[in-house]
Amino acid sequence: MAGKFEITSEIASFGGKILKLTHESAVLRCKMAVNLYLPPNQGKVPVLFYLSGLTCTGDNCLEKGFLQAHASKLGIAIVYPDTSPRGLGIPGEDESWDFGTGAGFYIDALKEPFKGSYNMYSYINDELQQQLFSEFDQLDSSRISLSGHSMGGHGALTIFLKNPGKYKSVSAFAPISNPINCPWGQKAFAGYLGDDQQEWAKHDATELMKKYSGPKPAILIDVGTGDNFYKQKQLLPEHLEDAAKSVGWDVQVRYQPNYDHSYFFVSTFGADHIAHAAKFLGTNSTL
């Protein structure tokens, strides 16, 4: 297959296959790795983009989330992108675990030295999709959904809300739901966007939801009550619930007793999230 992606390995999984890919990203100005799960189905399949959390790459959920088991049954492809550009050598990008490398926050940076390369929003929403859909005919570009975990839950929700009608559905595991009001979000938005807090609000799921107009498919969110980041008020799903109520959107936040922030939590509820996506993407199979 001639194209922009190099397939570095192909791994059988649940009757389908995992393609470990690398490609050159213009918007991120570096080489990126991305994992693609193709279910065993023939013909076009819908696509779920799963966005990962702080410090993760596209490998963590691929190895520990077990989403392929359900995607195989329901005939859905899954894309697992990385969480930031890699190896750019920008001063400060490797100084902390919650900013810079592994912490791109799915926004396009406005502030130097990150402006011009920390463009994870454009990468996920545009470039990566264009390259994937032009190279892998099996992927149905008219049926895309989003999900994600923690910072990736923020990414999934905000990318959905910024593009009314583009994505069929969204769900999230323990998402950062109101970043302008939590330490992780404030640090990241100050670093990538600068001090103008009106700019921050454009990338905050709770704020975006209040102003959104477009199709409103039900949203599924799981949060563990034993999640230390939830307890530390980094996630603030209640704020998103309040915003949803105020605009009449069916956003179901399930507080799962004792579950933590790990992939043991994600894998436990993965079947529900894949089934949620399938409901809106349309598939011919059932879990």
Added chain:
Amino acid sequence: MAGKFEITSEIASFGGKILKLTHESAVLRCKMAVNLYLPPNQGKVPVLFYLSGLTCTGDNCLEKGFLQAHASKLGIAIVYPDTSPRGLGIPGEDESWDFGTGAGFYIDALKEPFKGSYNMYSYINDELQQQLFSEFDQLDSSRISLSGHSMGGHGALTIFLKNPGKYKSVSAFAPISNPINCPWGQKAFAGYLGDDQQEWAKHDATELMKKYSGPKPAILIDVGTGDNFYKQKQLLPEHLEDAAKSVGWDVQVRYQPNYDHSYFFVSTFGADHIAHAAKFLGTNSTL
């Protein structure tokens, strides 16, 4: 709970919980870590010991094997032990990845300097079980099965074959099936047992099967045809199949097209192995 185990963390998973434990092992002369998955069921539950492969700890399959999903539904506890003693400081134990640390081979060493501490057979078959059953009342010591991957498949098969009637069933993922005839096994047995090849045969699944007398529950084995270690003749499942035929034992070796040796392989077929164990352990649930 007063007892020999320290619970270092408790993690919710598929309605049950993972206990990460440490305890002092007398037969291994060191502190060991072990993971225990308890399903949500009330009352006594049967127990599956899952033995891991070279270089692994009890964490790999816990995180990547997804066995808890199925064990939760069928009401089976899973024990994930480590693969060798740790940190003994024995000369040579850290020189290679396939011998010494992470490579205990589930036998009791006869040769110095490993004699007296590399006793993974006695640890798994006796000491660990005694400690677990005396401390966790929920575990039913009369219903135990074995499974394992690669070196752990060798461990599961040989421990089953050395103890007729003790274990209800055994299954394996890509097991080292005839170690006396493969490089991994020859290196390990020479290092732990010495040069007497009659001694080696006592720890070889294929040889043990030929001489076994006792209950013969069906055995399930999966091997990927894309597994490089299978191709390199480290696993030799055909030899075990031949031995099974010669003694009339129902040993089903499924050659899974394209699957490799990784946890993507183990997780894909995990449901079948848990269901296999459940058939012999007796449970009230179905997958």
